[in-house]
Amino acid sequence: MPEYFICNFLKERRSSDAEEFPKKSMKYNAIVGQSGGPTAAINATLAGVIYGAKLSHEIDTLYGAFNGIEGMLNENLCNLTELFTDNRDIEILTQTPAAALGSCRVKLPDPESEKGKETFTHLFEVFQKYNIRSFFYIGGNDSMDTVAKLSKAAEFYDYPMQFIGVPKTIDNDLCGTDHTPGYGSAAKFIAASMQEVLRDCAVYTVKAVTIVEIMGRDAGWLTAAAAVPAILSNHAPDLIYLPEVPFDMERFLSDIEENFKTHPDVVIAVSEGIRYADGRYVGEGTQSNVIDIFGHKYLAGTAKALEFAVKERFGCKVRSFDFNLPQRCAAHMLAKADVEEAIGVGKYAVRCADQGISGCMIGYERTDAPYTISYRPVPVSEIANQVKAVPREFINEAGNYVTEACLDYLLPLIQGEYPTIYQNGIPLHFDLKTPNLELNKFKLR
């Protein structure tokens, strides 16, 4: 049995002469949506789907749904085939961060529930109205849940359509793939920014601790990228803590003390999701004790909690901060490897749909020495609602740094500098909602 399945309904329908659906030889339409949090490469995958649809002998029109499944329910669609006749526009779309079609956080109901019947009946009516037979959903874990439910519903309602998930997440925590599109660029931004922060911290001679919080609630993949400067510089973070290893505050403080013996400026990278052995998030302590001017409990975050503890213990200069939104949308720092793979996975998704493959996510399969990537469909049921953690062998025994094996895994993913097109000193972005925008200075009154 193959790892994915060929949509039976489609096979049947295509081989029949049933009037309600076009024959195999006739072209049908496809739809693509984006979902979940932004990444710098999510539109590269959209570009890949657009390229793929242009090359497809099966697809006539590719529709884009604004705000994912929401746009499909509301028929808030655009015609991507008409919008992207010029390859330069697709190139600009490729370098535009965050879902150009908009995103959503909708969780579909169970197809067999009462609510599900209503939702899916409506959805399939929309699909039928636009003669849509292929569905591409670019997203993370929750989006794969959407793909799984749609596949199940199509079977349940006997609707002939292929549903394909295309991964994206900076978190790199999806199962069924060596890594995820978007991770390489985010990791490159974090590695480069960390190296810069390390230079910044090294200019003074006073005793100081700098704590940098990096995204990753359940997996430390992004934080691991902070170690990249260690490969060729003596400016590397001194300590790195991932959520995969239980955090011990006393151990953390003695780790810092150990570092102070050799140099005055200690720089630390931590995942936002580090937890104590009892499961409490390190940031929780702060949340419950800091109160703002309005009496609200103030969520200060993980690094801030550590800052308080370090200040209390050492009394030295301590600062903490995070890379915040830029780490997931810094498209001025795209990894060429990531963008090329992100385009490739989008194209491949269309080829799979053309072959009648459904209910799958397209994963990366990797070979090393030299590093290469191939694509393969993975049953979405094996992926949805699971988290791929950083393996223990990628973290040192003390639990306060990553290993060379981790960097061997990570390095190929951040290689290459994407040749970004600039205008007015900043990267050019494509605005899908107002694509033919004239110079717009309306804000400058």
Added chain:
Amino acid sequence: MPEYFICNFLKERRSSDAEEFPKKSMKYNAIVGQSGGPTAAINATLAGVIYGAKLSHEIDTLYGAFNGIEGMLNENLCNLTELFTDNRDIEILTQTPAAALGSCRVKLPDPESEKGKETFTHLFEVFQKYNIRSFFYIGGNDSMDTVAKLSKAAEFYDYPMQFIGVPKTIDNDLCGTDHTPGYGSAAKFIAASMQEVLRDCAVYTVKAVTIVEIMGRDAGWLTAAAAVPAILSNHAPDLIYLPEVPFDMERFLSDIEENFKTHPDVVIAVSEGIRYADGRYVGEGTQSNVIDIFGHKYLAGTAKALEFAVKERFGCKVRSFDFNLPQRCAAHMLAKADVEEAIGVGKYAVRCADQGISGCMIGYERTDAPYTISYRPVPVSEIANQVKAVPREFINEAGNYVTEACLDYLLPLIQGEYPTIYQNGIPLHFDLKTPNLELNKFKLR
């Protein structure tokens, strides 16, 4: 009278045959130091001084002082002439952020005070020991104060030497120059990152306010750069507040309300230094009311204070963050215009010293249409301890945005992408303290 002065002592000494100083025809040595906060282009200026010294017929050896004036007092020096025989090394130095020589925050005593006599006598002994006759100090406002005091002291102690300040600051708040080296690159990073954050904020349809805090305690130059995306996109910040205009919380909240009438996601850029009409910093309110787990008053910052107020008024999703250290050290995003000018000003400083000019800072003089920059020495006494604010005509009447005139000023400074050299997927940095570093994986245990 010229705007700068020729060091009289030097002229005298050079024309005499006094044994203690070399004759005019003999080469002498020079020293360069860096001071103040990091920028992404401060080493481009150091590279310029190195290039300049190589071309100079007057300078034999160029010494680098580690940690500015501290290194001069402690004779913690390096020989830059010997270290930089290869132009590729200078190129890598150019793209390395934050003072490669290290920085300091030392404020020199008054030359005529008791403490001053001790300090300057020692300093001039060091200079004499190394036959140093030219002094270059790359720094901001405080560094120009150092140059002013040294010039005064040289006159007072009759020591024949030229002192030249070379500007650097991301804040762009130095007088005597159209703009400062380092500002263009920081502004480019902020403009590009702001554009990316705007894309990120636009993907959802829920009502939300995002507040981005940008560096600038006394001047809003960096925050003004957040408006650059407004030129060619409809994704631009909705509101921009600079410290030059007194902040009014009620006005701020009604500005947001006005924006909610047309779109759900409101994005705001604020300078860290915005103040109420009575002079209180907006961040102060938070400082005095938030208490951490150890009972400390917690400095939450300007954006956080605004976040609390917006949340209280609108009850919608509100988030705030700042670009923190990356905005001053993001050398992966150097503006080519900035780097070229930063190198040029360093070279020019050496030429001025060779001509016996002293007691000055090198400023940029600008012509527009087309934009060009020339260099000129400005008496340091006119510059030190002053702040150049954003002029009122660069801010709109309502005080909640910048004007086109502001962007006309700003745009040429962020132009061009510096062709950064990468290794292992991140920019290559030059480590002045361990220049011949072998691959160093000591952190990866």
